Amino acid sequence: MKIHEEVGKLVLVSFIVSIAIVLLCWMFCDIIVINIIASLLAVYFQIFVTLFFRVPNRIVITNPNVVLSPGDGNVVAIEEVDAVEYFNDRRIRVSVFMTFFNIHINWYPISGIIKYVRYYPGEKLFAMYAKSSDKNEHSTIVIENKKGKEIMFRQIAGIIARRIICNAKEGDLCTQGAEVGLIKLGSRVDIFLPLDAKLLVQKGDLVRGQLTRIAEI
Template sequence: MFHKEGYKIMAIAAALLIAINIVSYSFINTYWIKFAILVVTIILFLLIIQFFRNPKRKTVLNDANVVAPVDGKVVAIEEVEEKEYFKDKRIQISIFMSPINVHVTRHPIGGKVKYSKYHPGKFLVAWHPKSSEENERTTVVVENKVAGEVLYRQIAGAMAKRIVNYAEVDDEVIQGSDSGFIKFGSRVDVFLPLDTPILVKLDQKVKGGLSVIANIEE
């Protein structure tokens, strides 16, 4: 199953790669060169479509749990100053997506969308310390009665050139449901209250919509 954001790109890529093979078979007489071009174009197409995988995930709904919004590796768990919405200190959990990860963003909690804003910006590498504040990004805050307000931020990287965000203010969203997509990358940060029990460790691999990264009790 593929994400809807990838259909146009996959169609264009398929057309271009087919055209390359038609040209090669028309004008190249050496068989092994034509075969090599065919193999390379097939590999390229497979690499492109794997970016847009959208596997179905069955999230165990729990208003006290915060689930990973994306697939990837936990690269930071630290106390930071969240300057955009809370304007106070929060625990930031950063999850980095490699090119082979699923790039669908999912709602870490269910509830009501309180805030949703897109910020144009730079395309620093995702692990750069300033990428959370200077890169192209979207910030979303969802609230429910148990977890309170949880902020997550999609951050573009050096490869990612477009962030897609479906969350709109006043939407009622379901935990683990599709909230957006980062084309070809790269990182999502989650901001939680300082006293939140964190259930993941640095370098741990997580699955979006499945892995519980924190639990906020009533």
């Protein structure tokens, strides 16, 4: 299993801490039940951290007419909104909430040229809230495909997330399904689609980054 290079040290530290807790319990605590519980919790915690930051091995089928999900999670909202940033028009916003059990790597939803990249420090509101899209710490990326269609998506930090990693650079070419970055410890991604896009998901759907078709454009 491959661990994301950006968090390799974090996973190693969590492993050392887990081992230390187990050793201290068995060395200084005579209550076997407590030692067993502490050991199990340490093991579960380490498994959780490892799975959280794993890099999945997925086969991406690119399609210039389709927008793929930029992240794993649950579709929590689909609504028409005023996309003031960059477009200054109306767009369909599809919001995907990533829980603690989802991989937090993000991928490009379409292929094309990266037209716009911005990072905004912000608040730490619960990522399920609609206003977190604008208020929370986030990165915004706009991609234009070969047909001239532009898609905007955001990496949004949640109440626990401490850092957004965004490797997108204006002027670069990107490939659908390639990694754009990740959000550490809880987050959400929003995709802003043109009003004439044909939606392929609905609220409540579980989606997988690189694989699930969000819309046709």
